[in-house]
Amino acid sequence: xxxxxxxxxxxxxAVAGTVHIAMKDVAFSPAKIAAKVGDTVEWANKDFVxxxxxxxxxxxxxxxxxxxxGRTVLKKxxxxxxxxxxxxxxxxxxxxxx
Amino acid sequence: xxxxxxxCAAAFACSVAGPSLAQGTKPTDPQIAHIAYTAGQLDxxxxxxxxxxxxxxxxxxxxxxxxxDHTSVNDQALALCKKLGVTPEDNDTSKNLxxxxxxYRAKLASLSGAAFDKAYAEHEVAYHHxxxxxxxxxxxxxxSNGELKSLLQTGLKIFKGHEEHARSLASSxx
Ligand SMILES: [Cu+2]
Numbered sequence: 520x521x522x523x524x525x526x527x528x529x530x531x532x533a534v535a536g537t538v539h540i541a542m543k544d545v546a547f548s549p550a551k552i553a554a555k556v557g558d559t560v561e562w563a564n565k566d567f568v569x570x571x572x573x574x575x576x577x578x579x580x581x582x583x584x585x586x587x588x589g590r591t592v593l594k595k596x597x598x599x600x601x602x603x604x605x606x607x608x609x610x611x612x613x614x615x616x617x
Numbered sequence: 618x619x620x621x622x623x624x625c626a627a628a629f630a631c632s633v634a635g636p637s638l639a640q641g642t643k644p645t646d647p648q649i650a651h652i653a654y655t656a657g658q659l660d661x662x663x664x665x666x667x668x669x670x671x672x673x674x675x676x677x678x679x680x681x682x683x684x685x686d687h688t689s690v691n692d693q694a695l696a697l698c699k700k701l702g703v704t705p706e707d708n709d710t711s712k713n714l715x716x717x718x719x720x721y722r723a724k725l726a727s728l729s730g731a732a733f734d735k736a737y738a739e740h741e742v743a744y745h746h747x748x749x750x751x752x753x754x755x756x757x758x759x760x761s762n763g764e765l766k767s768l769l770q771t772g773l774k775i776f777k778g779h780e781e782h783a784r785s786l787a788s789s790x791x
Contacts, residue, residue: 567689606774606779606781
């Protein structure tokens, strides 16, 4: 049963999906995640203060008030490091593959 | 009486050493709430001074961030106090924080331009560092209510973010 599920997953064509990341307790969770070009990344701010998801390479800057959700579409492959401009102790990365 | 003595002793030590948060004392929840709330209000006042005086966009953006975040944290603190039936209680640690902050604002009032920006940013680093140290060493361990402790812990994470932000602001102004 397990083997079948894995085989089906492996054989499935790459369909653009959505990757969910929480901003919770002043941290990105998960802090490291894999995604594919074309995927949408959605951040949900679960805190009572604003946060940003700001790419170090400038490829995205999502500014979210408390309890808001925002997204970006990943356009190129490679590792993107990002952080919160308001609380730069918040750091994370997305490993984007083709 | 005993607490008052401890706070006075700490206040004396601090007036010599500079920082004014009591170390090694065990404040009550109403006092902790008052200290944490006061620390936030003082950072908002400092930010308002920066918004009045500074023309530097980075400094102004930082000050706006401080007003926004400390207002949010203090709103949470007030709501929690109301829910728990805790009335924040003034104390010597809070009084010393106010006294130090008033003195520093008066000092900054005489500065302008880049000198003001640099002094404000550097003071924000030192101030957050001092408050974060007090949260870690005294206020969080002393808090007896679990929800208050948890809010202070979240506050600490937010303020550590501010300290780092202030540090990068200060180094960019050099
Ligand atoms: Cu943040």
